[in-house]
Amino acid sequence: MPIRTASALWQGDLAGGAGTVRTGKGGLTGNYSFKSRFEEGEGTNPEELIGAAHASCFSMALSKQLADAGATDTSVETTAKVHFDKTDAGMTVTRIDLETVGQAPGMDEARFTKLAEAAKENCPISRLLSPGAQITLTARLG
Known part of the structure; x- marks a missing residue:
């Protein structure tokens, strides 16, 4: 690789x-x-870049889960909200909230949610970040 x-x-x-x-x-x-x-100045920051990496990795992982489950003509849109908080150790990424909306014709909400949870667990960026930050997931069909 x-x-x-x-x-x-x-x-x-x-x-x-x-x-x-x-x-x-x-x-x-x-x-x-x-x-x-x-603050709220113009430009990006490391936390947004982590969020972009996580959202894109998760979306790809969920796309694979959906394909493996037989879904076709799918799409996945994910937002990652990165919480950057002051802790006793200093400024820390404490939590990432993944919010995803998928299009998977013929799939029910329960199956989609189960596949999304599997994607969260298996996404390489989730595996990298989860020892240090809580990762939550809200998944729904759109």
Whole structure:
């Protein structure tokens, strides 16, 4: 399997500096700053990038679960809400709430939910993050 890369450049001090982040093949490039991370400033931040990675990985894992269950013409849209909280150890990602809506013609809600839970457990990014952060899931057919 290929090794994936990303890079970040930060210039200046923590509060007044600014940076850029870029994925290896240039698919994503963004600016980040103290304000985009700890306030409501323009740009992205590491927590949003973790959320994007988790939502995309989970959506692919659920797509595989659905295909393995015989579903065709499916789609999966997932939002990851990353909770970044102050703890005794410092600022920490404490929880990620995955919210997914799927299209799976012919599948009932109970089966879809069961497959979504399996995807959450088997998604590589969930497995990476779950030892340190609680991961919740809300799944429904749309």
